Amino acid sequence: MKRAITLLCLGCVVCLAALTVRKAPADAIADRAHKLHFSSIVLDTHDDTTQRFFSKSFDLGKRNPDGHIDIPRMREGGMNAIFFSIWIDGRIMGPPAVQKALDQIDAVHENVIKYSNDLVFCRTAEEVRRAHSQGKIAALMGVEGGHMIGNDIRVLRMFGDLGVRYMTLSHFYNDEWADSSTDKPAHNGLTDFGKQIVTEMNRQGIMVDISHVSDKTFYDALETSKAPLIASHSSCRALCNHVRDMSDDMIKALAAKGGVIQINYEKSFIDQAYKDASDKLSGGVVAQFDQFKKECGDDDECFAKKVADEGKRATAEGKLPHVSWERIIDHIDHAVKLVGADHVGLGSDFDGASMPDGMEDCTHLPQITEALMRKGYSDDDIRKILGGNLLRVMEQNERVSREMQTAPASAAR
Numbered sequence: 001m002k003r004a005i006t007l008l009c010l011g012c013v014v015c016l017a018a019l020t021v022r023k024a025p026a027d028a029i030a031d032r033a034h035k036l037h038f039s040s041i042v043l044d045t046h047d048d049t050t051q052r053f054f055s056k057s058f059d060l061g062k063r064n065p066d067g068h069i070d071i072p073r074m075r076e077g078g079m080n081a082i083f084f085s086i087w088i089d090g091r092i093m094g095p096p097a098v099q100k101a102l103d104q105i106d107a108v109h110e111n112v113i114k115y116s117n118d119l120v121f122c123r124t125a126e127e128v129r130r131a132h133s134q135g136k137i138a139a140l141m142g143v144e145g146g147h148m149i150g151n152d153i154r155v156l157r158m159f160g161d162l163g164v165r166y167m168t169l170s171h172f173y174n175d176e177w178a179d180s181s182t183d184k185p186a187h188n189g190l191t192d193f194g195k196q197i198v199t200e201m202n203r204q205g206i207m208v209d210i211s212h213v214s215d216k217t218f219y220d221a222l223e224t225s226k227a228p229l230i231a232s233h234s235s236c237r238a239l240c241n242h243v244r245d246m247s248d249d250m251i252k253a254l255a256a257k258g259g260v261i262q263i264n265y266e267k268s269f270i271d272q273a274y275k276d277a278s279d280k281l282s283g284g285v286v287a288q289f290d291q292f293k294k295e296c297g298d299d300d301e302c303f304a305k306k307v308a309d310e311g312k313r314a315t316a317e318g319k320l321p322h323v324s325w326e327r328i329i330d331h332i333d334h335a336v337k338l339v340g341a342d343h344v345g346l347g348s349d350f351d352g353a354s355m356p357d358g359m360e361d362c363t364h365l366p367q368i369t370e371a372l373m374r375k376g377y378s379d380d381d382i383r384k385i386l387g388g389n390l391l392r393v394m395e396q397n398e399r400v401s402r403e404m405q406t407a408p409a410s411a412a413r
């Protein structure tokens with residue numbers, strides 16, 4: 001009996017030793033990934049949290065029970081640079097669009113002041129790096145849709161002065177001068193005025209964002225822009241055939257001019273089965289947003305809640321398939337294999353999209369670093385993907401802006 005117990009114990013030790021041997025490398029990677037993640041600039045180029053600033057139940061400084069972003073959860077997920085998106089419905093045009101955009105720009109600035117212990121407003125890549133070295137979260141702004149300039153180039157300049165650092169040329173609908181990927185072509189890409197806007201964005205140091213635009217608008221912008229472009233929140237069409245995503249040819253052309261694709265986590269942009277089922281169920285993302293708009297009217301809080309909850313509900317009811325957060329890694333990896341690690345980054349669409357299982361909010365971001373490390377990505381490449389690439393593109397845009405502002409002959413004013 002004693003011998004049996006001894007053998008059993010010996011067996012336990014052998015078992016434990018085997019487990020320890022198997023587990024050791026995994027823990028070592030997890031530990032190394034954790035250190036890398038929490039020492040890096042983790043920058044997200046697209047978060048719709050701004051619209052939540054107008055809700056009485058939301059507080060950026062507290063841990064909220066819903067949504068994807070707030071300061072405590074950003075701290076927990078190691079997210080230390082964020083582009084707050086300025087967004088209004090693409091069918092609002094002219095002066096009301098400008099006014100609503102200004103409301104949101106003002107709300108971003110007011111929240112940064114309110115939470116200045118944690119947040120610092122940044123206009124340059126250098127300021128983002130300084131914020132990081134001081135342990136602060138860098139707050140930046142992007143305008144999601146050219147309709148918000150009210151067809152007036154002076155408003156674009158004003159947005160630049162207020163700290164806007166990128167503008168998406170269109171949203172779901174065509175604006176006055178750019179075709180959207182989810183609308184019927186009206187301008188054959190960019191109009192002449194649209195090209196003038198792109199040049200003025202270069203001059204102001206406002207990055208040209210080609211997420212949402214039609215393929216023709218993308219190629220027109222690429223040809224016109226003197227600085228590298230960004231796709232602030234787009235994924236890969238080769239893995240999920242959605243017009244909102246970029247084809248391999250587009251990603252290659254973007255990268256060839258130094259640009260960066262920031263991968264979007266929205267389920268219908270990253271998973272073909274989900275996209276197909278969603279198209280069948282609700283007619284796709286644009287039709288679904290239209291339906292939400294009808295149901296909610298001007299109640300932005302109701303709209304945001306529907307965007308966040310409807311996908312979850314349909315999945316829980318078995319009407320839509322589950323999507324794993326690992327699809328995000330597949331999209332990053334596809335783009336990296338296509339154009340290299342210098343041209344890929346993160347543009348979650350948190351608070352504006354339906355998140356895959358396992359990426360319920362920004363506290364899950366360290367998983368991305370760990371997954372890339374397990375795939376064999378170097379620390380340098382991971383740092384670039386987490387934020388370094390976007391900062392490089394931002395610096396290139398700043399350089400082009402300085403050159404254009406000191407060369408009177410090329411001035412667009």
Ligand SMILES: [Zn+2]
Nearest residue numbers: 144212233352
């Ligand atoms: Zn968007």
